[in-house]
Amino acid sequence: MGLIIILLVGALVGWLAGIIMRSGGGLVFDIIVGIVGALIAGFLFGGGASIINAPLSATSILYSLLGAVILLAIVKVVRRGA
Template sequence: MSLLIILLVGMLVGWLASVVTGTGGGFIFDMVVGILGALVAGWLFGGGASFLTGAITLMSVVYSVVGAIILLLIVGLVRGRRWV
């Protein structure tokens, strides 16, 4: 059950980050970006910031969205996308 919750929250986090940055990669892409964004947030803000640790709080979701936005910006820079 926790894997399903991680995937659903990851999808929500990835979708929110893609809306903020203006990128859209589809269902699977958003889910992967959300989960990787949670890992980035856990690394940047400490281990308790990630929803992957099991505790889903509003702040863990916010931190994960920030991590996913950072990840999308890095991917955009690597791909050569210009941010307006």
């Protein structure tokens, strides 16, 4: 059950980050961005700031969204440079 919640929240976070950064990715891309963004947030802001540890916490969702936006910004820079 926890994995399903993480995937759903990751998809939501990735979708919101995609809207903010205008990435245009699909559902699978959004889930990956959301979960990797959550891992980035956990690394940058401490383990409790990630949806991996507390998937339904407003704080962890906001930090994960910030991590996903950072990830999409990095992806845009890499794509532009290639």
